[in-house]
Amino acid sequence: MTQAVLEARDIVKRFGAITALSGVSFDVRPGEVHALCGENGAGKSTLIKLLAGVHPHGSYEGEILMDGHPAAFGSTRDAERAGIAIIHQELALFPEMSVGENLFLGALPQRRGRIDWDRVYAQAAATLAECGIALDPATRVGDLGVGHQQLIEIARAVARRPRVLVLDEPTAALAQHEIGTLLQLVRRLRDSGVACVFISHKLDEVFAVADRITVLRDGTGQGTLEAAATDAGEIIRRMVGRQIEDYYPRRQVEPGRTLLAVHGLAVAPPRTGGLQLQDVSFEVRAGEVLGIGGLMGAGRSELLMHLLGLWGTRRAGTVGLDGEDLSVRNPREALARGLALVTEDRKRYGLIPEQGVAFNVSLSSLPTLRRGALIDRNDEVQRVQAAVDDLRIKVRDLEQPAATLSGGNQQKVVLGKVLLTKPKVLLLDEPTRGIDVGAKLEVYELVNRLTAAGQAIVLVSSELGELMGMADRIVMLCEGRIGGVFGRGEATQERLLAAAMGRLGRAA
Amino acid sequence: MNRIATRELSMVIALAAIWAFFAWQEPVFLSSRNLSLLSVELAVTAVLALGMLVVLLPGQIDLSAGSGVGLAGAVAAVLVFWHGVPAPFALLLAAVGAVLVWSAMGALIAIERIPAFIMTLGGLLVFRGLHWLVIENQTVPVVEGGSQNIYSLLTTYYLPPVAGYALAGLTVAAMVASTLNARARRRSYGFVVDDGELTFLKLFVLAQLVFLAVIVTNGYRGVPVALVILGLVAVLVHQLITHTPFGRYLYAIGGNEDAATVSGVPVRATIIGAYALMGGIVALTGFMQTAYSGASTSTVGSLMELDAVAACVIGGTSLRGGRGSVLGVLFGALIMASLLNGMTLMAVSPEAKYIARGTVLALAVWLDLRMGQGGR
Numbered sequence: 001m002t003q004a005v006l007e008a009r010d011i012v013k014r015f016g017a018i019t020a021l022s023g024v025s026f027d028v029r030p031g032e033v034h035a036l037c038g039e040n041g042a043g044k045s046t047l048i049k050l051l052a053g054v055h056p057h058g059s060y061e062g063e064i065l066m067d068g069h070p071a072a073f074g075s076t077r078d079a080e081r082a083g084i085a086i087i088h089q090e091l092a093l094f095p096e097m098s099v100g101e102n103l104f105l106g107a108l109p110q111r112r113g114r115i116d117w118d119r120v121y122a123q124a125a126a127t128l129a130e131c132g133i134a135l136d137p138a139t140r141v142g143d144l145g146v147g148h149q150q151l152i153e154i155a156r157a158v159a160r161r162p163r164v165l166v167l168d169e170p171t172a173a174l175a176q177h178e179i180g181t182l183l184q185l186v187r188r189l190r191d192s193g194v195a196c197v198f199i200s201h202k203l204d205e206v207f208a209v210a211d212r213i214t215v216l217r218d219g220t221g222q223g224t225l226e227a228a229a230t231d232a233g234e235i236i237r238r239m240v241g242r243q244i245e246d247y248y249p250r251r252q253v254e255p256g257r258t259l260l261a262v263h264g265l266a267v268a269p270p271r272t273g274g275l276q277l278q279d280v281s282f283e284v285r286a287g288e289v290l291g292i293g294g295l296m297g298a299g300r301s302e303l304l305m306h307l308l309g310l311w312g313t314r315r316a317g318t319v320g321l322d323g324e325d326l327s328v329r330n331p332r333e334a335l336a337r338g339l340a341l342v343t344e345d346r347k348r349y350g351l352i353p354e355q356g357v358a359f360n361v362s363l364s365s366l367p368t369l370r371r372g373a374l375i376d377r378n379d380e381v382q383r384v385q386a387a388v389d390d391l392r393i394k395v396r397d398l399e400q401p402a403a404t405l406s407g408g409n410q411q412k413v414v415l416g417k418v419l420l421t422k423p424k425v426l427l428l429d430e431p432t433r434g435i436d437v438g439a440k441l442e443v444y445e446l447v448n449r450l451t452a453a454g455q456a457i458v459l460v461s462s463e464l465g466e467l468m469g470m471a472d473r474i475v476m477l478c479e480g481r482i483g484g485v486f487g488r489g490e491a492t493q494e495r496l497l498a499a500a501m502g503r504l505g506r507a508a
Numbered sequence: 509m510n511r512i513a514t515r516e517l518s519m520v521i522a523l524a525a526i527w528a529f530f531a532w533q534e535p536v537f538l539s540s541r542n543l544s545l546l547s548v549e550l551a552v553t554a555v556l557a558l559g560m561l562v563v564l565l566p567g568q569i570d571l572s573a574g575s576g577v578g579l580a581g582a583v584a585a586v587l588v589f590w591h592g593v594p595a596p597f598a599l600l601l602a603a604v605g606a607v608l609v610w611s612a613m614g615a616l617i618a619i620e621r622i623p624a625f626i627m628t629l630g631g632l633l634v635f636r637g638l639h640w641l642v643i644e645n646q647t648v649p650v651v652e653g654g655s656q657n658i659y660s661l662l663t664t665y666y667l668p669p670v671a672g673y674a675l676a677g678l679t680v681a682a683m684v685a686s687t688l689n690a691r692a693r694r695r696s697y698g699f700v701v702d703d704g705e706l707t708f709l710k711l712f713v714l715a716q717l718v719f720l721a722v723i724v725t726n727g728y729r730g731v732p733v734a735l736v737i738l739g740l741v742a743v744l745v746h747q748l749i750t751h752t753p754f755g756r757y758l759y760a761i762g763g764n765e766d767a768a769t770v771s772g773v774p775v776r777a778t779i780i781g782a783y784a785l786m787g788g789i790v791a792l793t794g795f796m797q798t799a800y801s802g803a804s805t806s807t808v809g810s811l812m813e814l815d816a817v818a819a820c821v822i823g824g825t826s827l828r829g830g831r832g833s834v835l836g837v838l839f840g841a842l843i844m845a846s847l848l849n850g851m852t853l854m855a856v857s858p859e860a861k862y863i864a865r866g867t868v869l870a871l872a873v874w875l876d877l878r879m880g881q882g883g884r
Contacts (some may be wrong), residue, residue, distance in 0.1 A: 310770065335772040347769045352763035354830055363760055364771045366753035374751045381697045397699050417771060 002029045005195045006051065006084065006164045011062035012044055013055065020046040021060075022217045027057060028195040033186060035198045035210035035227070037235055038452040039464070039497070044199055045217040048166055051197075053079035085162035087153050089169045095142030098122035099152055102141050103159050129161045131185055134487045145502050147178025154185060158194075165189060166197040171205060172297055183209050199297045203232045203501055213439060215239055232503060234495075239465065240493035245402065248469025249441070252488070255472070256286030257322075259456040260339070260425045265317035267306050275315060276302055277480045286427065291471025292460045295500050298477040300460045301344055304427045308334045308341045322424055335364055338424035342414050342431055344460075346407075350414040353403035358384045360402050361416045387416040392442065408439025413432045426450065429460045444470060453474060464493050478502040515824060523843055530850035537853055540727030546849045548663050548724060551734035552796045554841035554850075556812055557819035558745045559789030561837045562782050564820055565749065566761035567829025568617065568624040570610075570783070572631030572814055576790040577809030578673040579639040580606050581798025585648040588659055593660045603791040610787025614780035632813070640806050648804040662737070663800040666730035675731065677723040679739070680715040687711055735798055741789070754781060762829025814869055819844045821872040844868070 007027035012018045021043045028034040038044050049055050051064065053073030060103060064071050066082055073079040093102050099466050100121045101108070103298030109119040111268040112208060124137035128250060150170055159166055167186065171179045186209050190196050200206055207227060215222040222238040260283065267277040277299050284290040294300050305311035307319060309328035319326045321337055328334045331341070343349035351360055361384045362369060369380050384398055393412045395405065402413055411431065418426065428447075432440040447457055461467050467474050468491050476483045476499035530537040542722055556573055563570045580602050587598035616626045650660050667675065687707065694701050702710075725731050749755035757778040760768040769775055797812070798804050817827075821838030825832030847868065851861050 006800075261669070308770070330772075331770050332772040332774055341770065343770060349766050351767055352760050352830070354763050355759060359756065359759070363756065363773065365766070366756055370753065374747070375749075377693065387695075398697065399699055421772075438699060 002031070004029050004065070005067060007065040008047065008051065008069075008196055009063045009065065011050060011060055013050060019219055021050075023062075024216065024219070024221045025213055026221070026224075028197055030163070030195050031190055033190050033196040033198050033209050033333070035200065035206040035213045037200075037203070037206060037213060037218065037239060038216035038473065039239055042216040042239070044216055045168070045215070046219075048086065048168060048197070048199070051075055051166065052077065052084060066136065080160070083161070083162070083163035084166065085157035085160060085169060086166040086491065087170055088156055089172055091149055091153055091279045093141050093149055093152060093156075095140070095426075097141060099128070099135055099139050099141055101136070102139035102152060103127055103156050107160075109415075109426070114148075123159075126187075127155055131155045131158055132188055133185070138213050142186060145178070147174050147181065148176070150174060150182060151185060154182075154189075158189065162194065164195045164197065166199075166500055168199045169201065169296075169377065170198075171200060171202065175339050179205065195462075201501065203235060203503065206235075236497050236501075237495050240497055247441070249444050249448065250289070250470045250472075250474055251452070253287040253452050256454060258283050258285050258320075259322050260458070261318075261320040262307075263318050263320075265303075265319065266315040267312040268315050269312055276312065277297040277306065279481055280317070280477070281482070282475050282485070284458055286424075286454045286456055287451045288473070289451060289457045291467035291473050291474040292458060292477060293464065293474060293481070293500060294463065294477035295495060296462070296484070297478040297479075298483075298500065300462075300477055301429055304341055304343075304429050304458070304460060304479070307339065307427065329434045335421050335423070338422070339427070340418040340421055340423035340425075341427040342411075342418055342429060344429040344432075344433065346410055346414060351402045351410060354401055356399035356401055357388065357393070357405075358398035360413050361387055361420060365420045374430040387420055391416050391419075391446070393478070408435035408442075411435050411439065411443070415443070419450075423455065425456045425458065425502075427458045427460070428486075429457070430462065431464065432461075432463075464496050467496065468493070476500045483496040509585055517603055519822065519843070521837055523839075525657075526843065526846050526850065530846070530853065532845070534658075534850070537850055540724050542849070542853065544728035544732065546845060547721065547732045548732045548800060549795075550734070550845040551738040552663075552793060552800060553812070553815055553845045554738050554838055555741050555789060555851075556818040557794040557841045557844075558741055558834065559786045559793070560813070560816040560820050560832070561825055561832050562745065562749065562758065562789075562819075563624075563786050564825050564827065565758040565763075565829055565832055566779055567765070568625050568782065569628060569817070569827075570631075570781060570786050571625065571628040571813050572613070572635055573628075573786065573790050573793075574809045574812035574814070575632045575635035575639060576606060576787070576795050577794040578804070578806075580633045580777040580791040580794030581650075581808055582639050582642045582648065582794075583842045584659060584795055585650050585804040586642055588657070589648055589650065595657050599659060599791075599795055601609045602794070603788055606791035606794075607784050607787040608749055610790065611780055611784040614783025615776075617783070618776040618779035627642065640785070643804050643806070645806060650799050650801075659663075659795060660799050661733065662796050663732065663734050665733040665738070666728075667733065669726045669730055672722045672726055672731040675736070676718050679718055683718075684711055684855060685712060687727060708751065710732075713769055727781045734800075737792070737796070741792070742838060748785075749834070759781060759830055759848075762826070762831070764830075797833065797872055811865070814865065815844050815848070816841075818872050819857055820878050821869075827873065838879050840872075875882060 004027035009025050011021050011024045022507055024043065024047060027049065036044050050060055053076045056074045057072035064073070071082060087408055094105065103124045109116045109123065121137045128137060131151070131154065133155060134147065141152060144152070147367055171182060176180060183205065186196055186198065198206065198210060210227045212224055213230065213235060214224040215235060219237055263281045265277060265280040266275050268274060269276045280303065282290060290299050292303070302311055308331045314327065321339055326337060326339065328337065352363070358381060362380050365373060369375055381398065388395060388398065391412045393409050393416065402410060405413065431443050451457060459471055472488050474486045474491050476496055476497065478500055479502065483502050486495065511666035536542055556577065560570060560573065584598045584602040587593040587601065588595050591717065613627055616622050617627050635695050691701050691707065722731055749758060757768065757773045760771070760773050761775055761778060765775060794809065798808050820832060820837050821827060821840065822843055823836030825837060847864065851864060
């Protein structure tokens with residue numbers, strides 16, 4: 001067996017009280033593709049960041065070895081120098097520059113203090129040929145499609161002659177035929193002796209390219225398997241294997257009339273062709289919690305943003321709210337009709353950080369808080385105080401700036417603001433992300449109270465456990481389409497994940 | 509809390525230093541006549557600055573305000589003194605025109621997303637050109653009709669002494685009543701209230717200042733009507749930005765526009781409304797400034813937008829939006845007006861004046877950034 005180029009041994013990495021990796025081992029050999037699989041939050045990114053020197057030596061326990069010798073990367077620079085190249089999910093190219101410039105930026109060949117353009121383009125052409133990319137190095141990168149840009153990104157890494165190449169979800173933004181080209185390039189690099197680490201949510205890609213597969217779950221290794229000796233079902237089982245230990249206090253109620261009905265929805269992203277959501281249909285009834293899951297980029301947040309009039313152009317389909325057609329142009333209209341959203345990104349879409357709790361909580365309800373032209377301060381303070389008591393928001397006083405609250409309390413302020421508008425349907429996008437366990441439970445209890453009072457809730461979550469624990473029905477989205485619908489009790493983690501990967505029926 | 513107190517205090521010290529310097533260089537600075545003129549100049553600067561505050565709160569800016577001041581004053585002057593249109597009607601016409609034009613600029617900024625900086629920079633040039641066109645590059649005196657003409661009365665009418673004292677008494681009574689009322693309310697809501705002694709001290713100082721202003725201006729001709737106009741505008745703007753949904757929306761948009769949108773704030777309508785209000789205030793300032801100059805000439809209003817921005821920033825308004833208050837802006841305007849008045853008294857050359865104004869503007873913004881960092 002060949003000696004591993006890069007090896008991580010018994011890695012433990014903690015962020016404060018949270019253990020992101022506990023005793024993970026991983027290695028990659030020259031001339032192989034080693035795939036890394038796991039749910040969102042399983043620890044893949046943390047492991048990669050460790051190997052890339054983002055989390056420097058000394059901030060973790062365990063050992064990283066290069067060619068069998070201990071390596072101590074103090075920075076990303078050290079890792080680069082050792083021959084580790086990482087291609088991140090987001091493209092980091094300069095669209096206004098040529099392919100050649102992008103390939104060698106930061107290390108452009110010079111002659112007497114001036115850039116030697118002939119050499120730039122000659123070397124670029126050589127690198128492109130080596131990668132099997134048929135492109136003119138003088139092309140402006142901005143004129144290329146996303147697929148080609150992703151290939152340029154890889155070529156840029158290749159130009160630095162890496163010994164280990166890490167690809168983090170390289171196909172997330174690519175169309176089917178572009179994926180083929182990319183996988184071809186990965187195989188080519190492997191055959192030239194580069195050790196490749198390949199991270200992808202899409203198991204068919206993993207099996208198309210990987211020699212070995214390591215599965216991570218909740219920060220622990222779930223074994224390394226020879227790709228030829230296993231199948232997708234086995235990988236999914238290892239990815240989700242845990243039992244649900246968390247406590248989900250869902251109390252179901254008899255559902256009432258349909259409050260939100262979506263039929264055959266197709267939505268195009270702004271300013272581009274193509275559809276990001278297609279043929280999406282579901283209904284939510286009074287007193288019901290509909291869970292929506294899916295992998296990153298499946299279109300969950302986009303769906304909610306579209307319902308609220310914030311995102312995309314509707315190409316087909318209808319949305320009905322409490323029996324009436326709903327097509328709103330902005331959140332103001334949506335709120336007036338009884339549809340409200342708590343967004344995933346609290347900082348960006350939730351709060352006015354400098355302003356106080358009362359200001360934030362009453363912001364969406366000001367038209368109903370007036371006496372003549374002025375705001376009725378008494379009424380405002382009373383209603384905000386009631387919301388603060390009801391949600392048990394811990395504040396010094398109602399003028400405490402929102403920015404100074406803890407994550408859980410900030411989330412409750414956003415919830416308070418939304419609830420003050422008395423919505424019929426409440427859309428919750430990752431309502432428990434980044435808040436502590438106690439606050440989580442309070443959010444779940446709130447969901448119970450609201451549904452008991454006859455409101456309908458759409459709960460988007462990337463935690464399968466949360467969906468299974470709190471939702472009465474679950475819709476899994478897969479690349480903008482519905483990958484599967486499950487009733488309470490029908491859902492298992494394996495089946496949900498299989499639906500999210502578009503493999504329902506094969507793996508489950 | 510401490511940071512704000514430091515800031516307030518340093519402003520008071522800066523103002524005292526400016527006044528002391530001018531009083532030392534030109535003892536005339538503290539004469540009744542000059543302070544009376546200064547109060548008119550303050551009124552003009554501060555009214556425009558209050559309009560600028562409303563535009564800055566949602567994170568926008570209006571660089572065309574100075575040109576607009578010249579244009580609005582010119583349109584009214586030409587209507588009244590060349591075409592014999594009755595003054596009240598001419599003023600109304602010019603004001604309505606300004607509101608419409610500023611609403612249009614606001615719409616282009618809010619809906620078409622033209623950056624406010626560029627849009628109003630374009631406005632600056634266009635309005636200056638129109639201004640010169642309207643007055644045909646001549647001087648249009650705003651004097652005829654004398655005491656019958658409400659246009660020139662804007663800065664030449666003074667309240668009789670008794671009326672001045674009565675007004676001061678009423679103002680102080682209103683201040684005391686509203687402060688006590690607000691304290692009682694805030695306490696009932698469980699909010700932090702200033703310590704009683706401090707509140708009394710603040711009220712006492714303010715009341716003294718009000719009476720001092722009346723005594724000083726009565727020493728010349730009486731309380732200028734321009735100062736009364738400023739008082740009314742200040743109360744109106746304060747009510748608007750702190751006690752109406754529109755005002756909350758201004759702060760919300762400036763604080764976090766994305767969150768405001770998701771919260772159902774009518775972002776576009778609010779920004780257009782802010783510019784519409786600015787249009788009205790620009791027209792009002794235009795009438796006052798033109799009347800104060802005695803004529804509509806090609807230089808009336810020039811660079812006033814920068815004095816207004818400086819006044820806002822000195823008074824604690826954030827250029828990024830989301831922070832600012834009427835009281836702060838009044839204070840900033842007093843500093844700016846004092847500087848300009850004092851420099852004129854000392855017969856500082858126009859070159860040096862430009863340099864001084866520019867330096868103050870840059871200093872104020874630098875200070876704003878420093879303070880902003882401290883809070884983050």
